[in-house]
Amino acid sequence: MSTGAPSTVHRRGRAVFSWALWDWGSAAFNTVILTFVFTVYLTERVAVDPESGSKALGVALTIAGVCIALVAPVTGQRSDAGGRRKLWLAVHTGLVIVCTAGLFFVQNEPSFLVLGLVLLATASVFAEFATVNYNAMLLQVSTPATIGRISGFGWGMGYFGGLIALVIVLIGFVQPSVGLFGVTAADGLNIRVVALFAAMWFAVFALPLFAFVPEAPSSGEQVRHALLGSYVVLGKRLAWMWREERRTLGFLVASAIYRDGLAAIFTFGGVIAAGTFGFSPSEVVVFAISANLVAGLGAFLGGRADDRFGPKAVIVAALFGLVLVGGLLLVLPPGKAAFWVCGLTLAIFLGPTQSASRTFLARIATPGKEGEVFGLYATTGRAVSFLGPLAFSGFIALFGSQxxxxxxxxxxxxxxxxxxxxxxxxxxxxxxxxVPAADAS
Structure with a gap:
């Protein structure tokens, strides 16, 4: 081992931590805005009633999913070829931050619902584009032996980042009648300020990645074709995968389905807690804090189980737990205690499913094609992303209850x-x- 090994290990550790901090920061959008606070605000206080608000939210996110499905693999493909993952991650992260900050202008009147839905859907599109390049960077900060625990560390950081952000939001803005800076609930100001907080949170914690994670090398391909030509390249790549990488395609299809179920839990979890189980806005946030703590611990443990037993074993076990507990939540009497117990149990399985899905694909991705493959990962998920919102809103329309x-x-x-x-x-x-052999030189 060379004397430079400790320095290499230090740089790798700094890169891993900086990479994971992006997940910590992005939780402000995924957890605070998209799941537990702002979507609840839109459906409960901006829309005419929770049912119509929930259906409108489902429609908006379905449209966003179509946009992601059409564009995500091409953006990943082009960033692979040009060696510009960090550049495009920066652009898309910035657009999410701008859209999130724009939610400040959504007052609690029905006339502002469309504005809120457009900004939320647009931010979710760019958040997915950013995640494509972020996920592809997993192989830049890990080794084959550590990829599971590093992926789990990233997901865990995301959950704990969401937890801390939610605590600040709850204590500083949602719960008190007069919050920080004299903010009150008039015109929904306490929730609108939360959008500004979330934007700043994401911006601050995203910065270390761009400073300390090295850029991926170019795949060696020249991006000489126009955007439409990228779809021709993509079609040829899919045909090759059908002949040579059936496992990858099989995983993309299967994960697309169950990840849509996971996304529906995140998107509609707070809405269900408020509308079905009678949680107040403060109680929704308190539950979210507890759920993020449990999910973060689950992600850390799931990452270690991934390295020991493999990602498929983790995915199958976690999905079985989600189905079982979700079924219980559906049939139990709609009391708050039932939601607390079942909801926190569900949270245990969420992190391991997400983390192991990312490592499964990273382990089988063709070197130099990670961005494109994770773009397909986003696309296949979004190609059926209408399933979750459609099933949720459709069952509401069919049976007349949230x-x-x-x-x-x-x-x-x-x-x-x-x-x-x-x-x-x-x-x-x-x-x-x-010390990885590749670094001990």
Whole structure:
């Protein structure tokens, strides 16, 4: 081992931590805005009534999903070829921050609902584009032996970042009658200020990645074709994958289904807590804080289980737990205690499912094609992303109650679990070493 090894390990550790801090920062959008605070505000206080607000939210996110499905793999493909993952991650992160800050102008009147939905949907599109390049960077900060725990560390940081952000939001703005800076609930100001806070939170914690994570090398391909030509390249790539990488395609299809169920839990969890189980806005945030703590611990433990047992075992076990507990939540009496117990149990399985899905794909991705493959990962998920919102809003329309929407979410998770069973596991990683051989030079 050379004397430069400790310095290399230090740089790798700094890069891993900086990479994970982006997840910590992005939680301000995913957790505070998209799941527990602003979507609840839109459906409960801006819309005419929760049912119509929930259906409108589902429609807006379905449209966003279509946009992601059409564009995500091409953006990943072009960033691979040009070696510009960090550049495009910066651009898309900045656009999410701008849209999030724009939510400040959404007052609690029905006439502002469209503005809120447009900004929320647009931010979700660019957040997904950013995540494509962020996920592809996993291989830049890990080794085959540590990819599971580093992915789990990233997801755990995201959950804990969401937890801290929610605590600040709850104590500083949501719960008190007069919050920080004299903010009150008049015109929804206490929630609108939360949007500004979330934008600043994301901006601050995203910065270290751009300073300390090295840029990926170019794949060696020249981006000489126009944007439309990228779809021709993509079509050829898919045809090749059909011939040579059936496992990758099988995983993309299966994960698309169950990840849509996971997304529905995140998107509509706070809405269900408020509309079906009678949680107040403050109680929704308190529950979210507890759920993020439990989910973060689950992600850390799931990452270690991933390196030991493989990602497929983690995914299948976690999906089985989600289906079982989600079914119980559907049939139990709609009391707050039932939601607390079942909701926190669900949270245990969320992080491991997400983290192991990312490592499954990273382990089988063709070197130099990670951005494109994770773009396909986003696209296949969004190609069926209408399933979650449609099942949720459709079941509400069919059965006339918000609670019925949970049945559609559980059904999607079950179908995804069944589709995942025949997908072959990645090869087992090598045993971890103190210093990766590639770095000990």
């Amino acid at each position: 609670r019925a929407g949970m049945g559609g979410i559980v059904l999607i998770l079950l179908v995804g679990l069944i589709a995942m069973l025949p997908v072959r596991s990645p090869d087992r990683p090598p045993e971890p070493t103190e």
